[in-house]
Each structure stands twice: as C-alpha cells, then as structure tokens.
Amino acid sequence: MALINKILNIFLPIVTFSLLVVFMPISILFSLFGFIRNSKESDKVSGKVVIITGSSSGIGEVSEFLPVFSKSMIKSFGQWLKKINIYKFYNFIIVKHLAYEYARRGAYLTLVARREDRLRLVANRCRRLGSPDVAVVRGDVSVIEDCKRFIEETISRFGRLDHLVNNAGIAEAKFFEDYLQISDVLPIMNTNFWGPVYTTHFAIPHLKKTKGKIVAVASPAGWSGVPRMSIYAASKAAMINFYETLRIELGPEIGVTIVFPGLVENENTNPDLLAEKQDWSQVVAIESATECAKAVVNGICRGKTFLAEPSWVRVLFWLSILCPELLISKPKRN
Numbered sequence: 001m002a003l004i005n006k007i008l009n010i011f012l013p014i015v016t017f018s019l020l021v022v023f024m025p026i027s028i029l030f031s032l033f034g035f036i037r038n039s040k041e042s043d044k045v046s047g048k049v050v051i052i053t054g055s056s057s058g059i060g061e062v063s064e065f066l067p068v069f070s071k072s073m074i075k076s077f078g079q080w081l082k083k084i085n086i087y088k089f090y091n092f093i094i095v096k097h098l099a100y101e102y103a104r105r106g107a108y109l110t111l112v113a114r115r116e117d118r119l120r121l122v123a124n125r126c127r128r129l130g131s132p133d134v135a136v137v138r139g140d141v142s143v144i145e146d147c148k149r150f151i152e153e154t155i156s157r158f159g160r161l162d163h164l165v166n167n168a169g170i171a172e173a174k175f176f177e178d179y180l181q182i183s184d185v186l187p188i189m190n191t192n193f194w195g196p197v198y199t200t201h202f203a204i205p206h207l208k209k210t211k212g213k214i215v216a217v218a219s220p221a222g223w224s225g226v227p228r229m230s231i232y233a234a235s236k237a238a239m240i241n242f243y244e245t246l247r248i249e250l251g252p253e254i255g256v257t258i259v260f261p262g263l264v265e266n267e268n269t270n271p272d273l274l275a276e277k278q279d280w281s282q283v284v285a286i287e288s289a290t291e292c293a294k295a296v297v298n299g300i301c302r303g304k305t306f307l308a309e310p311s312w313v314r315v316l317f318w319l320s321i322l323c324p325e326l327l328i329s330k331p332k333r334n
Contacts, residue, residue, distance in 0.1 A: 043301040046106035047132075048162035048210075051154055052099055053112045053141050053199060096122050097293035098165065103131035105297070110135040110154045113168075133158070141168045141195030142187070151202040161206040163300070165215040166196035166239075171232040185231045192235035197242065204254065213255040215300055216243045220260055220313055224320035247305060257300050260308040260317075262287060 099109055103126035111119045111126075116138040123134040135157055139146035154161055169192045179185060200214060207214065221229060222236035240258060247256035292309050299307040308314040 043303070044105070045102060045163070045297070045301060047108070049108045049110070049154065049158040049160050050102050050163040050165065051110045051112065051150070051161065051199075051203070052102075052165040052167060053139075053195070054167040097289040098167075098296060099126055100129055100290075101293040101297045102163075103127070103129040103134070106130055106132065107163075108133050108158050110137060110150065110158075112137045112139045112141070112150050114138065114140055141166075141199055142190035144198050147195070147198040148202045151199065151206070155206055160210055161203060162210050162212040163215060164199065164203045164207065164212070165217070166199060167215075167217040168192075168195055169217070169232075169235075171229060173228045175228055176230045188231045189235050189238075192232065193238045193242070196239060200246070204250070207254045208250075211253060211255075213257060213300060213303075214243065214246070214250075215257045215259060216240075217259045217261065218243075220262070220308075220316050222260075223317050224324065255303050255305075257304055258306055259296055259299075260306070260313055261292060261296075262308070262310050262313045 099111060099122055102109060109123070109126055109131050111123055111134065113119050116136055119136045123136045126134045135154065137150040137153055139150045141147055151161070170188055172188060196216060203214070206212075216239055218240050219233075219236040221233040222240045225233040243256050243258050250256065287310050295309045296307060299309070306314075308317075
C-alpha cells in the first residue's frame with residue numbers, strides 16, 4: 001500500500017496536468033456554448049414567488065468582506081470593524097436592492113427579518129416598482145420554528161415557491177483567542193449556517209414542485225479567512241460546502257446558485273464610515289448596489305452555479321488555491 005501511494009504521488013500529478021492541458025480548451029469551449037445558451041434561455045421571474053431572508057438592523061453599509069492583502073489594509077479594515085463591532089448584515093444588495101430587482105421583474109415576494117417595521121418600507125417600494133404582492137414576515141432564521149412558519153405562510157398566501165434566497169448573516173470582529181466564553185460564537189454559526197440549513201430543509205418539497213432555485217449568499221471569506229473573523233469565515237465555508245453538496249443531491253430538480261459579493265455600497269452610506277471606505281476604494285472597487293443586484297438576479301435566472309459579483313472577485317478563489325501567501329498577512333493587535 002505504501003508503494004502504491006508513492007507511485008501515485010509521482011505520476012498522478014503529471015497525468016492530471018497532462019489531461020488538463022488536453023481537455024481544458026474543450027471544457028472552455030463547452031462553457032462558452034453553455035453561457036451563450038443560458039443567456040438566450042434566461043428564466044423569467046414574472047409571477048414567480050421569491051423568499052428573501054435577511055437581518056433588518058445595521059442596514060446596508062458594505063455587503064460582504066474580501067480577503068485582506070496588506071498590513072495597512074488590515075489595520076484600516078480592523079478600525080472600521082471596531083466602529084460597528086457585532087452587527088447584522090442586512091446585505092443591502094439582497095434584502096433591499098435585490099428585492100427591488102425582483103420587484104421590477106414582477107415577482108411575488110416574501111421578505112423575512114427580525115425588524116418587521118424596516119422591511120415594510122422596503123415592501124412598499126417593491127409594490128410601487130411592480131411586485132404584484134409582498135408579504136412581510138417577522139422571523140429569526142436561527143429558530144427552527146420560525147423557518148418552518150415563514151415557509152408555510154408563503155405557501156398559504158401564494159400557493160407556491162420558486163426561489164429561496166438565503167441571505168441572513170451576522171459577524172463579529174474579534175481574535176478567536178479573545179472569546180472568553182466559547183458559546184459566544186454560537187449566534188454566528190446559528191444564523192450564518194444553520195439558519196440557511198433550516199430554511200432550505202422546509203423549502204425543498206415546495207421547490208421540487210416548481211423546479212425552483214436555491215440562492216446562498218456566501219462570501220470570499222469562505223475561500224480565504226479574514227483576520228479577526230475566524231468564526232464568520234468558518235460559517236461561510238460551511239455554507240459553501242453544504243450547498244455544493246446539495247447541488248449534487250438535488251440536481252436537476254432544484255438549481256443551486258452560490259453568490260460571492262464583493263464590496264457593495266448603497267446610497268445611504270453612513271458618513272462616519274466614508275473615510276475607511278475611501279481607503280478601501282483606492283485598492284478595491286466598490287460596486288453600486290443597484291448594479292450588483294441586477295447582475296445577481298441575471299445570474300440566478302441563467303442558472304449559474306457560482307456567481308461572483310463583480311466577476312473579478314473570483315480571482316481571489318484562484319489566488320487562495322495557487323498563491324495563498326499573497327492573501328496572508330498577520331494583523332497586529334492594538
């Protein structure tokens with residue numbers, strides 16, 4: 001057995017590389033044809049029913065985090081995170097702008113969050129933009145009973161479910177060794193990982209009937225860890241692997257799209273954070289939330305399995321595999 005492993009260690013990488021050289025051009029060609037076909041056969045969401053989950057506090061500063069490239073960037077990023085400490089990702093591109101984009105295309109919506117009052121403002125605008133009907137449901141995705149309830153309420157009201165967008169998430173900026181009680185990490189895992197798992201479990205029977213889609217809003221942090229956010233990165237990595245596996249189990253009855261947003265800005269930016277954002281914008285482009293939401297919905301409708309927006313974000317994935325040293329820089333404690 002040891003001899004076999006030694007032989008494989010020598011020859012398998014060589015054989016694999018040779019096969020990649022031969023078949024990669026063919027694979028790229030097929031991917032190109034698939035892209036053209038999907039562009040022409042994009043699903044229409046008019047009349048379809050969409051559930052979007054998301055937290056309703058800490059509305060829309062920056063939607064997701066990118067891996068950090070240098071010590072100065074880590075310092076700036078850490079200072080920004082200290083101002084907001086632990087907060088809820090309302091993921092402005094999703095619960096607000098993504099809801100608006102679905103509304104423009106005529107979809108029925110169920111918006112889920114803990115803060116019902118703020119979601120009602122979003123729901124009112126969705127109706128004005130063209131959504132035939134919008135349901136607002138107060139719920140916490142980390143509570144199993146709540147997940148079951150808002151799925152059932154959606155079916156009761158609309159009679160079907162076509163898209164499930166799992167977006168709710170929270171984060172805390174802290175070194176792992178600084179947690180005095182290890183139980184303090186549970187809310188992050190319960191919301192970022194178990195919440196989508198619970199919701200997906202109750203939605204699957206209904207999505208099978210419509211050959212619907214599951215959308216998981218992940219993060220580049222799931223590829224390469226962000227300093228001071230070990231638990232957040234772990235929760236997103238777990239989410240990514242869960243939905244990659246689920247895509248195999250459920251396909252082709254249910255489509256699964258994993259979304260990796262970059263830095264996204266909205267029109268209600270907090271002035272206190274502008275300085276930090278300007279520092280980041282010198283090295284990382286901050287995309288308009290409206291444009292990002294439009295691109296995400298287009299990708300979902302075209303059946304993309306992985307969707308990085310802006311598309312250059314996917315480069316971070318390859319860097320994390322091929323040159324992980326470029327994404328590693330140990331942060332200093334204050």
